[in-house]
Structures are given as structure tokens and as C-alpha cells.
Amino acid sequence: MKKLLLFICSLLPVLSIIIPSPVLADSKTLPTGDSYEQIGQKIEDFYKKNEKTSAAMETAVFDTNGTIYRGNFGYIDKEKQTKADDSTIFEWGSITKLTVWISVMQLWEEGKIDLETDIKNYLPKDFLKHLNFDKPITMLDLMNHQAGFDEQNTYLKGDKSIEELMKTRQPNQVFEPGTTTAYSNFGTGLAAYIVERISGQSFSDYAHEHIFKPLEMEKTAILPDLSDNAYVYEKHKEVKSYDANGNYKKDSDFELSLYPVGRATGTLDDLQKFAQALLKKKELFKHPDTWKTLYTASSTYPGTDIPLNAHGFWYQEYGVRVIGHGGNSGGFSSYILLDLESGIGQVIMTNQFQEKIYNYKMPELVFGPKKSPNKQSYAKFHPGYYRSARTFNSGPFSFLRTVPGYTYYINEKADAAQLNGDFWVASESQGQEKITRAYGDALRQSNWDLIKDYGMLLLAGLAILFSEISLLTNAGIDLYRLILKNPKRRLH
Structure with a gap:
């Protein structure tokens, strides 16, 4: 009996190594402090709470080692009761822009582009026709959405090349480069055109060869008609789109000719591969220093050292600071969010236009509640009418800047719906008051x-x-x- 007890005692240290203890399992926590095991139930409960206004939603939470949780919810076709599953495809919307910035950084790594030189060096002579400031535009300005371009309608069908669109759809330059953050599809399209000129490839071919193929993203398309991936082309026909309240939305699909700014379409698994590569920092670039540069702030909130943008990636202030990009198309909304410190990420895809519950609120289950502006910002803030810098400031469509989507009142609580509960900083420069948040500035309007x-x-x-x-x-x-x-x- 004594020998048996001694034998069992001798096995205990070995068993303690082989069999994980509850403490070890619980040590794997999310930025919220919740354990990995808890997030699945929290997301499922969150979906049930919002199911009535939902269509299809898929999400994955992951770390650098693999998937923590993955879930498919709802219907891609409510009328036919077709459920979302692993084979479902969704449109990325503006997450597609990250393929442009990754491409630019790959060319920078190869010494083929300077991020701080005048972009005229990479364009045909006298290409840009409506520049109104002497200060040159750099690639960093394009990445930061600070080139000063006015809003322009780039949502066009047709078979025009990126070069043709850049030639014929040029907006006015209404802000001095580097002074105002005004989200710009044209600016991103211009960067994609520069990638084409430097690489000698169409942007689609470049993205497939240097991003999708290395990451084994075999179910992702990017061309306007999705013809570059037969699987996506066929599966796209199965998915219906809905508005933010879950009602069917007609005419939601459009073949975006300027495809690098928002046309990528594919499965959640492929989007997770892309996001996980961005989190792991082991693929896409040859040198570790390139990753360090990519995630270094290239613009900050005015008067602070708080990062706003990192070479095309937007910072967001949740319970922790995350980096990524959101996307909206005619009938889909998606998000990539990465906590580089803890090595946790989340991807979200829905078939709803301007969807905010899952794309804006659900990440709080993983990263914690969004942070509020600090006291210094509230001290500089003045209630009044504000106008998005991303609007039609000039030209025949300038009357649209007066509509509520562009011009809106922000009260003393600064709880306007247009701010989405985001972190913001108030500032003033040369007599112009503004609020800065991720994706753009809002400029205070005088009564006059x-x-x-x-x-x-x-x-x-x-x-x-x-x-x-x-x-x-x-x-x-x-x-x-x-x-x-x-x-x-x-x-x-």
C-alpha cells in the first residue's frame, strides 16, 4: 500500500503538467478581463437581444495562435430562410482600403516609393488639375486622408480603368494638405493608381499575388464584377441585403469601378486570415521593421500625442486602444479590430446597410466600453452646428452639405448620433473650431x-x-x- 501511495505521489508533478488547471485556463483573458470561454455566450446573448432587427451576422474572435470563438447568425435571405454559414460571402466595403495601404508599404519596403515626397513624382505630368495649395501632397497625406480633397462621387458602374476614373473624376482641393482629416475615396483610389504605375500590374493582380495568395485567401474577389473569383461570383447571388432595421433593401448591389476603395468580397474565414496576418506580423512583409513603421502613428489628434491614424489604419479608443478599419457598401457592413498589445482581434461581417449594433457596439464585449473624451476636450468644445469635412464643399452638389447627414447640431453633452459614441478631441486653429475623431473632422459652422x-x-x-x-x-x-x-x- 505504501509503495502504491509513493507511486501515485511521484506521478502528481507529471499529471500537473499534462492536465491544464482551471487557473491556467482562466489566465487566458480578453482585454475586458473575461476569459476566452465566456465570449461565445456573451456574443450569442447579444445576438438574441438584437435578433429582431438583424439579418445575417458572422464574427470571429482570435489571437495570434488561432480562433477563440466563431459564430454564424441569422439569414442571408429572410424570405427563403437561408441561414448564414461558413460558405457565405459578404462585401468588405472600405476594409478593402487596407489592401491599398499594405501594397504601398510593400513597395516602400522595396525602396520603390517614398512616403514623404510629392506624389507628383509618381503620376503623369500635370495629372492633378484642381490643386489649390502650394504645399505638396505626400503618400502619408493620402494614407491619413489629409490630402485636402473634396467629396467626389466615385460609386460608378462601368468598365473604366482606375487611371480613367482618376483622370475624369477629380475633385477640388479644398483644404491645405496635412491640416484637415476628410475621409477620401478619391485619395485612396489615387494611391491604388500609384501602386499600378510603380508595380506595372493592375491593382487586382497585385492584390491577388502579394496579399490574397500568400495568405491562402482562396474565396475573396476584388474586381467590380467579382469575376476574379468564380466561387465568390456565384455565392454573391445567394445573399440578399437589408437596412439597419432588418428590412429588405432593393438595388443594394453596385459594381464599384474604383474597386480598391471598397469592392473586396469573400468569406469570414478569408477576412480572418487577413486580419490574423495583420495581428501576427509574420507575413506580407519581409522585414519586422516594416510592421513597426506600419503601426506607428502617422497622424495624431490635434494638440495631443494620441494616435489617430497609422498609415491608413484607424485607431479606436475602446477599453483598450485598437487599430483597424470599418467598411460599408450598398448593402453590407464589416469591421476589423485589432488590439496589438494583447494580441486579440475581431472581425465582423453583416448583410445590412449602415449596420451599427454589431459593428460598433458588439466589439465592447471583447475590448471594453468606448472611452469618453477627456476633460480638456470638453473644455475646448462649444455646442453648435458642425459640418463633416467630408462633404461637397464646392461644385454643383455643394447644396448637399446642408442636409442632416453632413450638417448637424451637437449639444453640450456632445451625444449627437453622428458621433457614434466615439472618442473625440476638440481643437481650434486659425479661427476654425473642430471635432476630430476616427475617419474625419467635423468643422463648427458660424451663424453667418x-x-x-x-x-x-x-x-x-x-x-x-x-x-x-x-x-x-x-x-x-x-x-x-x-x-x-x-x-x-x-x-x-
Whole structure:
């Protein structure tokens, strides 16, 4: 009996190594402090709470070693009751832009591009026609969305090349480079065009060869018609799109000609491969220093050292600081979020337009609640009407800047829906007050600015009304004269 007890005692140290203890399992925690084992139930409960306004949602939480949790929820076709599964494809929206910035950094690593030189060096002579400032635009300006470009409609169908679109759809430059963050599809498209010129490849071919193929992303397409991946092309036909309330949305698909800014489409598994590679920092680049440069802040919140953008990646202030990019297309919303410190990431894909519950709120289950602005920002903040820097500041569509989506009131609590509960910093420069948050600035409007804008809108409306009345009046007079000239017609 004594020998048996001694034998069992001798095995205990070995067994303690082979069999993980509960303490060891619980030591793997998310940034919220929750254990890996808890996140699945939390996400499932979150979905049940919001199921009535949902369509399909897929998400994965992962670390550098693998998947912590993966879930498929809801329907890609509510009418047919077709459930989302591992084979479902979703559109990335603007997450696609990350392929542009990765491509730029690959060329930078090879010494083929300088991020701080005038981009004119990489473009045909006199290519940009509407520059209004002497300060040159650099690739960093494009990455930071600080080149100063006005909003431009780039959501066009057709078979125009990126070069043709860049030539024919040039917006005005309305801000001095490096001064204002105004999210720009044109700026990203211009960077993709530069990638084409330097590499000698179409952007689609470059992305497949240098990003998708190395990461074994075999179910992702990027061309406007999705013809570069037969699987995605066919599966895309199965997915219906819905609005943020879960109602069917017609005409949600559009073949985005400027595809590098938002057309990538594929499975959640492929998006996770891409995101996990960004988290692990072992593929896509040849040298570790390139990763260090990529994730170094290239722009900060005004007057602070808080990072805003890192070479095209946006920082977000949740319970911890995360980096990534969101995306919206005509009928899909998606997100990549990475906590580089803890090595935890999350990807989210939905078939709902402008979806915010899963893309904005659900990440708090992983990364903690969003941080509020600090006291210094509130001290500099003044309530009033603000206008997104990303708007039609000039040209024939400038009247659109007055609509609520672009111009809105922010009260003393700064809880306007347009801010999405994000972290922000208030600042003032050269008499212009603004609020800066991820993806762009909002500029405070004076009463005189608003009077001018709405006055011009009113005058335009009156002019149209006067023209219509004049046309009707003239038509009536002509008819009256015609009747007078032919008395017989008055008898009938």
C-alpha cells in the first residue's frame, strides 16, 4: 500500500503538467478581463437581444495562435430562410482600403516609393488639375486622408480603368494638405493608381499575388464584377441585403469601378486570415521593421500625442486602444479590430446597410466600453452646428452639405448620433473650431455660414419654383390665345 501511495505521489508533478488547471485556463483573458470561454455566450446573448432587427451576422474572435470563438447568425435571405454559414460571402466595403495601404508599404519596403515626397513624382505630368495649395501632397497625406480633397462621387458602374476614373473624376482641393482629416475615396483610389504605375500590374493582380495568395485567401474577389473569383461570383447571388432595421433593401448591389476603395468580397474565414496576418506580423512583409513603421502613428489628434491614424489604419479608443478599419457598401457592413498589445482581434461581417449594433457596439464585449473624451476636450468644445469635412464643399452638389447627414447640431453633452459614441478631441486653429475623431473632422459652422448656405438653398428653390410657374403661365397664355384665334373651338 505504501509503495502504491509513493507511486501515485511521484506521478502528481507529471499529471500537473499534462492536465491544464482551471487557473491556467482562466489566465487566458480578453482585454475586458473575461476569459476566452465566456465570449461565445456573451456574443450569442447579444445576438438574441438584437435578433429582431438583424439579418445575417458572422464574427470571429482570435489571437495570434488561432480562433477563440466563431459564430454564424441569422439569414442571408429572410424570405427563403437561408441561414448564414461558413460558405457565405459578404462585401468588405472600405476594409478593402487596407489592401491599398499594405501594397504601398510593400513597395516602400522595396525602396520603390517614398512616403514623404510629392506624389507628383509618381503620376503623369500635370495629372492633378484642381490643386489649390502650394504645399505638396505626400503618400502619408493620402494614407491619413489629409490630402485636402473634396467629396467626389466615385460609386460608378462601368468598365473604366482606375487611371480613367482618376483622370475624369477629380475633385477640388479644398483644404491645405496635412491640416484637415476628410475621409477620401478619391485619395485612396489615387494611391491604388500609384501602386499600378510603380508595380506595372493592375491593382487586382497585385492584390491577388502579394496579399490574397500568400495568405491562402482562396474565396475573396476584388474586381467590380467579382469575376476574379468564380466561387465568390456565384455565392454573391445567394445573399440578399437589408437596412439597419432588418428590412429588405432593393438595388443594394453596385459594381464599384474604383474597386480598391471598397469592392473586396469573400468569406469570414478569408477576412480572418487577413486580419490574423495583420495581428501576427509574420507575413506580407519581409522585414519586422516594416510592421513597426506600419503601426506607428502617422497622424495624431490635434494638440495631443494620441494616435489617430497609422498609415491608413484607424485607431479606436475602446477599453483598450485598437487599430483597424470599418467598411460599408450598398448593402453590407464589416469591421476589423485589432488590439496589438494583447494580441486579440475581431472581425465582423453583416448583410445590412449602415449596420451599427454589431459593428460598433458588439466589439465592447471583447475590448471594453468606448472611452469618453477627456476633460480638456470638453473644455475646448462649444455646442453648435458642425459640418463633416467630408462633404461637397464646392461644385454643383455643394447644396448637399446642408442636409442632416453632413450638417448637424451637437449639444453640450456632445451625444449627437453622428458621433457614434466615439472618442473625440476638440481643437481650434486659425479661427476654425473642430471635432476630430476616427475617419474625419467635423468643422463648427458660424451663424453667418448657415445663413448663407440656407439662403442660397432658398433662393435656388424659389428660382426653380418661379421657373415652373413661368412655364405654366406661358403655357396657359398660349392656350388662351389659341382658343381666341379659333372661335369654333369655344363651341365644343
